[in-house]
Amino acid sequence: MRVFLQQLPVSNEAPKYIQLTLQPDLFGGWVLLRETGHIGGRSQLRRELFLDEQQAATAFEKARDSQIKRGFQVTFISGHAVQDRTP
Structure with a gap:
């Protein structure tokens, strides 16, 4: 699952962005990646890192x-909702 958020630029600065990615790792856990920048x-x-989905x-x-809440707007969403897989 991935979501890309962007904040409106202030004056001559490039817009800020945040990309959140949730993906399984090779050992059965889950990784939340947070990429931020201009x-x-x-x-x-x-x-x-998380052990539980x-x-x-x-x-x-x-x-x-x-x-x-900080003013970022969702511009792109990819993937599906994570579901509980416990029996």
Whole structure:
């Protein structure tokens, strides 16, 4: 699952962006990637590891909602909602 958020530019600065990506890792866990920066400029990538899919999905949604409250707008969404796979 991936979501790309962008903030309107201020004066002559390039717009800020945040890309959140939630994906499974090779060991059965989940990785939340947060890429932030200015479009066309340098970026920063942070990674959070989760053992549980539901915890990872909750962290993804919380990060997305937090950025929307800060004024970022969703410009692209890819993937599907994470579902609980416990029996």
